[in-house]
Amino acid sequence: MTMQQIYLAIPLLPLLAAIIVGLCGKFLPRAAAHIVTITGVGVSFVLSAYVLNHAMTAAPYNETVYSWLKSGNFSFEIGFLIDRLSAMMMVVVTFVSLMVHIYTIGYMAEDRGYARFFSYISLFTFSMLMLVMSNNFMQLFFGWEAVGLVSYLLIGFWYTRPTAIYANLKAFLVNRVGDFGFLLGIGLVLFHFGSLDYSAVFSVAPQMADTKVNFIGDTYWSLMTVTCILLFIGAMGKSAQVPLHVWLPDSMEGPTPISALIHAATMVTAGIFMVARMSPLFELSSTALSFVLIIGSITALFMGFLGIIQNDIKRVVAYSTLSQLGYMTVALGVSAYSVAIFHLMTHAFFKALLFLGAGAVIMGMHHDQDIRNMGNLKKYMPVTWITSLIGSLALIGTPFLSGFYSKDSIIEAAKFSTITGSGFAYFAVLAGVFVTAFYSFRMYFLVFHGKEKWREIKHDGAHHDEHHHGLSPTEDPHEPGWVVKLPLVLLAIPSLFIGYLAIEPMLYGDFFKKVIFVDSDQHPAMYALAHHWHTIFHSPAGMALHGLLTLPFALAASGVGLAWFFYMKRPDIPEMIQKRFSAIHCILENKYGFDSFNDRVFAAGSRLIGNKLWLIGDVKLIDGVVVNGTANLIGRLSRVVRKLQSGMIYHYAFAMIIGVFFMLSFYTLKF
Numbered sequence: 001m002t003m004q005q006i007y008l009a010i011p012l013l014p015l016l017a018a019i020i021v022g023l024c025g026k027f028l029p030r031a032a033a034h035i036v037t038i039t040g041v042g043v044s045f046v047l048s049a050y051v052l053n054h055a056m057t058a059a060p061y062n063e064t065v066y067s068w069l070k071s072g073n074f075s076f077e078i079g080f081l082i083d084r085l086s087a088m089m090m091v092v093v094t095f096v097s098l099m100v101h102i103y104t105i106g107y108m109a110e111d112r113g114y115a116r117f118f119s120y121i122s123l124f125t126f127s128m129l130m131l132v133m134s135n136n137f138m139q140l141f142f143g144w145e146a147v148g149l150v151s152y153l154l155i156g157f158w159y160t161r162p163t164a165i166y167a168n169l170k171a172f173l174v175n176r177v178g179d180f181g182f183l184l185g186i187g188l189v190l191f192h193f194g195s196l197d198y199s200a201v202f203s204v205a206p207q208m209a210d211t212k213v214n215f216i217g218d219t220y221w222s223l224m225t226v227t228c229i230l231l232f233i234g235a236m237g238k239s240a241q242v243p244l245h246v247w248l249p250d251s252m253e254g255p256t257p258i259s260a261l262i263h264a265a266t267m268v269t270a271g272i273f274m275v276a277r278m279s280p281l282f283e284l285s286s287t288a289l290s291f292v293l294i295i296g297s298i299t300a301l302f303m304g305f306l307g308i309i310q311n312d313i314k315r316v317v318a319y320s321t322l323s324q325l326g327y328m329t330v331a332l333g334v335s336a337y338s339v340a341i342f343h344l345m346t347h348a349f350f351k352a353l354l355f356l357g358a359g360a361v362i363m364g365m366h367h368d369q370d371i372r373n374m375g376n377l378k379k380y381m382p383v384t385w386i387t388s389l390i391g392s393l394a395l396i397g398t399p400f401l402s403g404f405y406s407k408d409s410i411i412e413a414a415k416f417s418t419i420t421g422s423g424f425a426y427f428a429v430l431a432g433v434f435v436t437a438f439y440s441f442r443m444y445f446l447v448f449h450g451k452e453k454w455r456e457i458k459h460d461g462a463h464h465d466e467h468h469h470g471l472s473p474t475e476d477p478h479e480p481g482w483v484v485k486l487p488l489v490l491l492a493i494p495s496l497f498i499g500y501l502a503i504e505p506m507l508y509g510d511f512f513k514k515v516i517f518v519d520s521d522q523h524p525a526m527y528a529l530a531h532h533w534h535t536i537f538h539s540p541a542g543m544a545l546h547g548l549l550t551l552p553f554a555l556a557a558s559g560v561g562l563a564w565f566f567y568m569k570r571p572d573i574p575e576m577i578q579k580r581f582s583a584i585h586c587i588l589e590n591k592y593g594f595d596s597f598n599d600r601v602f603a604a605g606s607r608l609i610g611n612k613l614w615l616i617g618d619v620k621l622i623d624g625v626v627v628n629g630t631a632n633l634i635g636r637l638s639r640v641v642r643k644l645q646s647g648m649i650y651h652y653a654f655a656m657i658i659g660v661f662f663m664l665s666f667y668t669l670k671f
Contacts, residue, residue, distance in 0.1 A: 003054070003061065007080050010047050010090060011129040013040040014097075018123035025115025033115035037122040038101045044125070045094035052087040060515075062135050062199060074190065081135030081198060085341065085515045089132040089273060092348050093266050097125040099487035100261040103356050106484040107257055107363065117157060121261060124150040128266050132273060137186045137196040140274065144182065144238065147267045148175050154258040155251045164253040171247035178237015178244050185230030188213075192223055202280040202517075209284040228281055228288035232295075235271025239325050242299045246594050248322060249306075252314040256359030259314060260352040263321060269344045272328045276337040280517045283335065289523070290420040293333025297421065297428035300326025302592065304432050307439035309588045312369045313358045316443045320395065321351060323432060330425050331410045334417035335523035337516045342506050343406035346499050350394035350403055353491040357388035360484050361447060364477035365454070371446045378448040380477040385448050387488040392444050394495045396437040396556045399544035402499030407433075408543070409507060409529065411552055416528035433552045437559025445567045500540045508533050 001009070017040030021033045028036075060083035069076040100121060108117050127150055131143025156168030186196070192208065193201045205224070212220040235241070240248040251263055262268070275282060275292065282288055300323050307319035324347050331340035362369055364381050378385035394403035411433070414426040454475075479485070505511045508530050520527045537543040547553050566574050578585050590596060644655070 003051075004063070004065075006047050006051060007061065007082060007133070008065065010044045010051070010094075011126050011133065013044050014122045014129070015126040016040060018119045018126060021115050021122065022119035025119060028115070030114060033118040034101065034105050037118045038098070040122060041094060041098050041101055041125055044129070045091070045098050048087070048090040048094045051082060052084070052091050055082060055084050055087040064135075068138075073194070074196075076138045076196065077136060078139055079135040079197075080133045082133065083515050084511055085273075085277065086132050088341070088345065090129060092345055093125065093128050093132065096266060096348055096352050096491075097121065097128075097261060099352065099356070099491055100257045102483055103260075103359070103487040104255075104257045106481050107359055108255060111255075113157060117154075117255065117257075120150055120154050120157070121258065124154070124258075124262065124267070128270070131270055135198055137189060137198075137201075141183070141186060144234070144270065144274075145179065147262075147270060148172070148179070148238070151175075151251070151258075151262050151267055154262060155254040157254055157258070161253065167247075167250040167253040171251050174244055174247040175237045178234045180233075181230045182234020182237075185227050185234065188223070188227045188230065192227075198277070205280050205284060222285060222287070224281060225285040225287045228278070228285050229291055231278060231281075232271075232275060232288065232292055235275055235329075236295065237271075238274075239268050239271030239329070240299075240322055241271075241295050241325065241329055242302070243594060245299060245303065245322055246591075246598060249315055249318045249591075252312070252318050256314065256355060256362060259318070260355035260359070263318065263355075266348070268321065268325060269328070269348065272325070272332065272340055272344050275329075275332045276341050276516060279335075279337045282332075283517055283519045283523065286419060286522065289333050289335060291333075292329060293417075293419060293425050294421045296326045296329025296331075296333055297425040298326070299323070300330060300432045301428040301435070304435035304439065306588055306591060308435065308442070309585065310439075311372055313361060313371050313374075313443065313447065314355070314369060316371070316439060317351070317354050317358055320354070320436065320440065323436060324351065324395075327407065327410050327429055327432070330414055330429055333425065334413045334419060334422060334525045335518050336410065336413035336417075336525050336529070337518065338507050338512045338526070339406065339409045339413055339529070341512070341516075342499075342502065343410060345502070346394070346402040346406045346495075349491050349498060350391045350401075350495040353387060353391040353488060353495050354395065356484075356488055356491065357384050357391060360384040360480050360488065361388075361477075363480050363484065366475070368454070371443055373454050374447045375450040375453040376448070377477055381479045383479060383485045383488060387492045388444065388448065390492045390495050392440045394499075395440050396559070397433060397552060398556070399547040399553065400500060400541075402495050402497065404544065404547060405499035405503040405540065408547055408550070408552055409503070412532065413525040413529055416532075417523070417525040419523060430552065430555065434555040434559045437556040438563050441560045441563040442567055445563060450568055500544075503540055503543070504533075 014037070017037040021028075021036050025033055060081065062079070062081045064077045064079040066078040067075060068078055101118070104117065104121065108114055111117065124147060127143050127146030129143075131140060131147060134140040134143060152168045152172045155171055156164050158164045189201055190196055192211070192213075193204060195201055209224055211223040213223045213226065214220050233244075237244045248263055248268065252259055282292070303319050303322035303326060307316050307323065310316045310319060324343070328340045328343050328347070331337070331343060360381065361374070361377060361384060364377065364384070365374060368374075390401070394401040397404045397407040411426070411429050414422055414429050417425070454477075507526075518526050533543070537546060587593070644651075
């Protein structure tokens with residue numbers, strides 16, 4: 001096969017598998033659904049790994065595959081840009097997708113929509129690959145919208161549950177807000193740069209750095225600032241940044257495998273990838289970078305606080321995802337794009353591990369998701385316990401584990417940055433270390449240690465999903481089968497080692513050379529990081545050993561220790577704190593009021609406008625005037641005419657005489 005054929009095969013194999021299973025799933029044996037889709041995604045993963053290896057030595061591939069439309073001087077094309085950034089993303093997407101496909105065999109074994117689910121997740125893999133492989137804005141937008149569509153289908157997969165339908169509608173509408181900004185940004189690129197091709201846009205971007213545009217009145221705006229902020233608004237929706245984050249926690253209504261695939265490892269990182277790919281544009285606007293930095297800082301810190309009070313195991317991990325996406329966004333804001341991508345990669349592995357581990361716990365607990373009903377599961381689920389421990393340690397940034405290298409690099413980049421807002425960002429990511437450690441190990445201790453609380457609970461028959469309602473006091477949790485445990489083990493391996501192996505080439509080597517652009521004079525964070533590495537750390541081991549003496553490690557250890565003390569030794573203290581600070585707890589319980597505000601202002605406002613338009617436009621104008629008004633007018637005319645049709649011959653004779661009189665009068669006056 002030629003390299004172009006390999007590039008085509010990587011996204012098309014999952015698409016072909018999705019079509020076969022989606023259209024023919026009812027007529028094929030049940031096992032065919034996972035055999036076909038796993039084969040397609042598995043081959044894509046192998047080919048992606050080959051492409052990454054090839055990209056390490058070959059020049060980037062940037063070619064048009066298909067011309068879709070030409071309009072005047074504009075050309076809209078399907079094309080691939082295969083460099084080390086896209087090749088690395090392809091490997092991450094296909095590997096995590098493959099693990100989720102295997103895991104799904106066990107998790108969805110009894111579900112009636114078995115084939116439909118496999119078709120959806122394979123279609124999602126195709127959409128995400130088209131996004132990361134694109135070499136132009138049009139194809140980027142196609143992949144962007146396609147992953148949003150499949151996310152909508154997967155969140156509402158259990159469509160008989162009202163909460164799932166509400167969640168997928170919420171995700172769809174919130175993402176439309178972000179996508180509207182994204183589309184406006186692409187429109188500005190096309191209008192002012194005259195092309196949607198990345199290389200063409202990036203080559204002329206420096207010449208447009210000082211260009212001003214006028215939208216309203218006499219005010220002129222920097223074209224680059226407006227364009228970058230609009231593009232980032234798209235990332236705010238897809239990557240769930242404040243205030244467009246509200247859809248992600250509710251999306252946990254979907255099956256757990258899609259939580260790992262879409263809302264931890266791939267789709268929500270599309271915005272991070274997009275901004276990194278657009279680094280030649282963002283580097284030309286410090287204002288846009290400050291906007292990115294502040295939004296990321298708020299998300300990293302304040303979404304972490306919400307994880308502290310969650311009792312649904314999946315929602316704890318969901319708020320952790322929001323916080324970590326904020327960390328990645330902070331890295332983007334300080335121009336440490338390679339660090340953001342590095343954390344994207346490490347986070348994909350350990351967060352997918354945590355979500356799949358949470359799913360294994362839910363299966364073992366007969367689909368009870370409340371961590372207050374668990375405890376001592378390490379005794380019954382040893383593989384899930386040890387892999388979840390690895391994921392939690394990686395998440396909090398334990399030295400030598402993958403999360404440490406990427407997370408500490410973000411903290412240091414924020415420290416060294418001089419951009420507006422970097423001081424607040426440094427505080428936010430530093431405080432977030434303690435918060436992350438606290439809520440992560442709160443969940444870990446409540447689930448895997450302590451008393452076996454399910455034995456103490458009198459079940460009231462309340463269902464946690466459409467099939468199950470948790471353990472009875474006499475039942476024991478159980479470890480799932482090998483199709484669930486194997487992905488956990490395979491994801492635990494990169495969660496342990498990938499940061500140690502990849503930090504030097506990705507951050508301080510040539511991995512992203514000529515792929516990511518940074519103006520070191522204006523934004524010196526990466527230069528300072530590299531200097532720190534070469535003069536103090538020298539190696540990944542040196543960084544980890546140095547990390548044991550730093551403030552982030554002390555904060556993480558404090559968070560773990562406090563979680564252990566509160567929830568293992570003195571569980572009465574959290575209850576006392578909750579009562580003492582009930583106002584703060586109420587604010588956190590209401591998620592800072594974002595959902596209430598959206599419901600009362602946007603949702604209620606939209607309904608009010610819709611009702612008024614219905615009453616005025618439909619009822620009064622269309623029904624009242626056009627439809628019923630026409631009928632009423634005809635009725636009135638008919639009643640008038642009916643009076644003239646009396647049936648009396650002298651009435652008709654009189655009418656004829658009057659008519660003749662008027663005709664004679666008319667002709668007399670005329671002539």
